[in-house]
Amino acid sequence: MEKVFIFGHKSPDTDTITSSIVMENLERKMGNTGAKAYRLGKVNKETEFILNYFKLEAPELLEKIEEKANVILVDHNSFAQSVDGIEKANILKVVDHHCISGFETSTPLFYIAEPVGCTATILYELYMMNKIEIEKAIAGLMLSAIISDTLLFKSPTCTEKDKEVAKELAKIADIDIEKYGMEMLKAGTDLSDFTAEELINLDSKEFEANGMKFQVAQVNTACIEDVLKGKEEIENAINAFIKANNIDLFLFAITDIINSNSEAIVLGNKKEIAEKAFNVKLEDNRAFLPGVVSRKKQIIPVIKENA
Ligand SMILES: [Mn+2]
Structure with missing residues (x-):
């Protein structure tokens, strides 16, 4: 039994955590009994709600990876967003829906990337391709x-394929998409007991363009003004982060998931x-x-273009 570590990106979101668990399920069903899901950080409230709903445990925390360890990456490929030590790991597979950047291996691998709204949509296709039946809870996680990734199909990253797959998964999981979806997204907007430092790290990713290091963090809320009440503390936390990590530009997006807009707090010497x-x-x-909800489609590309 060969040990295989499966994980998504740092500052894990729902797709990253659930895709790790789902990939473990798929790998085991394909006979890879040493496959195990891990997480690279704290599980957020939305994901917590989901795991409770389906009575599942969060994966174990992984802080670094040993040299030559076998790994499968889901929901990311960039080494900057991956586990510490990834450069020397043996990457067996990648299942992802992001642009390919900062990624390199010395051996051949299984790499599947599709421009869809969510890693789960690709995982669904892998179940189909391998003719493996999807259990109820696994379908619930993928749904x-x-x-989460498409903000109930409202994000510009959402494709027809995501919608079709979601419908199929809802049937298997026996879930009312709208009702469950709103409840789930709302669970993720309760930001009340996070410190400013935790807020800017909840869902935060590092990027590089034209020699510029930039960080984009995002939180979902039902009320932007609520989050802005802590603006001063948030700015202090961002400035400390910029200093500690040599970031040129930090954008913190507070996204209103009801009206599909964002308020950005921007700091750094490349503001x-x-x-x-x-x-x-x-x-x-x-x-x-106005209208900005997707970091991947509406924030990263325009910053890169202007860097
Ligand atoms: Mn994702």
Whole structure:
């Protein structure tokens, strides 16, 4: 039995956690009994709600990986967002729906990437391809990931395939998508007991473009003003993060999942790149970004273009 570590990105979101668990299930069903899901950070409240709902445990925490360890990456490929030690690990597979960046291996591998809204959508296809039946709870996890990544199909990253797969999964899991989806997303918007430092790390990713290091963090809320009450502490936390990690630009997006808009708090010595990217003037380090909900489609590409 060969040990295989399965994990998603740092600052894990729902798709990353559920895809690790689902991939473990799939690998084991294909005979790879040494496959085990891990997480690279704290599970967020939305994911907690989902795991409780389906009576499942969160995967074990993984802090670093040994040299030559066998790994499967889900929901990411960038080494900057992966586990410490990834450069020397033996990557067997990648299942992902992000742009390919900062990724390199010395051996051949199984790599599946599709421009869909969610890793779970690709995992569903892998079950179909391998003719493996999907259990109820596993279907529930995959459906939850699609709802989460596409904000109930409202994000511009959502494709027809995501919608079709979600419908199939809802049948297997016996779930009312709208009702369960709203309840699940709302569970993720309870930010009340997070410190400012935790808030900016909940769902935070590092990127690079044209030699510029930038970080984009995002939180979902039903009320932007609520989050802005802690703006001063948030700015202090961001400035400390910038200093500690040599970041040129930090964008913190507070996304209103009801009305599909975001408010951005922007700091760093390359702030003007964000102004150019969104064609806005920052006031008090902040700007309203109408219609912006997707980091992947509406934030990262425009920052990269203007870097
Ligand atoms: Mn994802």
